[in-house]
Amino acid sequence: MEQKQEKKGFFRGMMDQLTGADWENARETPSEETDAIQSSETAEETGTVPPPEPAAETGTVQTPEPTTIIPPVAMTTAATVEKPSFFERLKSGLKKTKDGLVGRIDALVLGKKEIDADTLEELEEILITSDIGVKTTVELIRTLEQRLGRNELKDGEALRAALKEEILSRLTAHHQPLDISSRKLFVLLVIGVNGVGKTTTIGKLASRFTADGKKVLLAAADTFRAAAAEQLVAWGERSGVDVIRHKEGADPSAVVFDACKAAVARGVDILIIDTAGRLHTKVNLMEEMKKIRRVIGREIVDAPHETLLVVDAATGQNAISQARLFKEAAGVTGLALTKLDGTAKGGIVVAVSHEFALPVRYIGVGESIDDLRDFNPQEFTDALFQA
Numbered sequence: 001m002e003q004k005q006e007k008k009g010f011f012r013g014m015m016d017q018l019t020g021a022d023w024e025n026a027r028e029t030p031s032e033e034t035d036a037i038q039s040s041e042t043a044e045e046t047g048t049v050p051p052p053e054p055a056a057e058t059g060t061v062q063t064p065e066p067t068t069i070i071p072p073v074a075m076t077t078a079a080t081v082e083k084p085s086f087f088e089r090l091k092s093g094l095k096k097t098k099d100g101l102v103g104r105i106d107a108l109v110l111g112k113k114e115i116d117a118d119t120l121e122e123l124e125e126i127l128i129t130s131d132i133g134v135k136t137t138v139e140l141i142r143t144l145e146q147r148l149g150r151n152e153l154k155d156g157e158a159l160r161a162a163l164k165e166e167i168l169s170r171l172t173a174h175h176q177p178l179d180i181s182s183r184k185l186f187v188l189l190v191i192g193v194n195g196v197g198k199t200t201t202i203g204k205l206a207s208r209f210t211a212d213g214k215k216v217l218l219a220a221a222d223t224f225r226a227a228a229a230e231q232l233v234a235w236g237e238r239s240g241v242d243v244i245r246h247k248e249g250a251d252p253s254a255v256v257f258d259a260c261k262a263a264v265a266r267g268v269d270i271l272i273i274d275t276a277g278r279l280h281t282k283v284n285l286m287e288e289m290k291k292i293r294r295v296i297g298r299e300i301v302d303a304p305h306e307t308l309l310v311v312d313a314a315t316g317q318n319a320i321s322q323a324r325l326f327k328e329a330a331g332v333t334g335l336a337l338t339k340l341d342g343t344a345k346g347g348i349v350v351a352v353s354h355e356f357a358l359p360v361r362y363i364g365v366g367e368s369i370d371d372l373r374d375f376n377p378q379e380f381t382d383a384l385f386q387a
């Protein structure tokens, strides 16, 4: 139902096709982890991977704003066409999640003069089917039951407010924005399965850090296909950032080694490393990650300083499996959730952060350069719960 309404990219549709059949039953079981990874590899082998980005294919730089969104509200000046604020975009991006979660909650609690165990049971079902995750939902309901026992939930309004408060406090508990100024040379390793938005996120970050006056260097350690490096180079060109790259099929660790040397020699503030999200087997992928980490650690003290796992919010419970797998095997320290625009599965932000006690560093609400932001729990819950 929800899935049909979503605007599906090729990859997302493919993920759904490949994993969707037993998606409901497979949720949060270890075997699903294997599926999540294998699905991208199956695609790889069968040649059904999405075609490279147009920019990557032609080697030309895409214009940063391929589509200009005209704000629905009055413009500040007649001459300028401004994009809606990030909060507005976040709000409209989360609309489907909001309809599925808060809309149903409102229908449940609206005008309710009394809250009882049945109400909480119904709420539990809404939360679980909104990708908040079983573990987090059970915990939320337990807390709400305690509050009900203390007579804190007098009516529907109070329940709605309490739920928002409990969600916010869980997001806030793990919240920690990424501070790259803590190191002279900060090394950011970006990992995640194919198609989740790693390269795009790196492109957006390169632009943001450059705008902040930081000297940025990128490393194209996704050597799986040439187009991956081309895509990164195209992003680098947009913000005047250099990319260290080797030929297609080269050893990713060799790219990383060169990039670390170059970063030190050039005195950059931040080195961002792009990696491949697919290899022939899951074991290979994780071994590759370990090897890359060893190389970085040998070249730069305590590096990588952040291992950012990128997950596609629209894949719902698959994001959970990926977080579990990568956290154990690849030392993930932070999360970026992409494609929050237009998905009904935005509740996954709460689930993935809370279940793995990982900070959400960034969220992406679109494909253009300014569609990535620092995650802000208050802003996120406001966007979700505000009328």
Ligand SMILES: Nc1nc2c(ncn2[C@@H]2O[C@H](COP(=O)(O)OP(=O)(O)O)[C@@H](O)[C@H]2O)c(=O)[nH]1
Residues within 6 Å of the ligand: 192, 193, 194, 195, 196, 197, 198, 199, 200, 201, 277, 338, 339, 340, 341, 363, 364, 365, 366, 367, 371
């Ligand atoms: N709608 C939307 N699309 C995104 C977002 N982030 C990335 N994408 C798209 O997802 C696709 C895959 O991204 P890419 O960066 O190549 O993924 P990678 O394989 O992990 O490096 C591209 O078409 C991106 O434009 C986002 O926040 N919203």
Ligand SMILES: [Mg+2]
Residues within 6 Å of the ligand: 198, 199, 200, 222, 228, 274
């Ligand atoms: Mg990529």
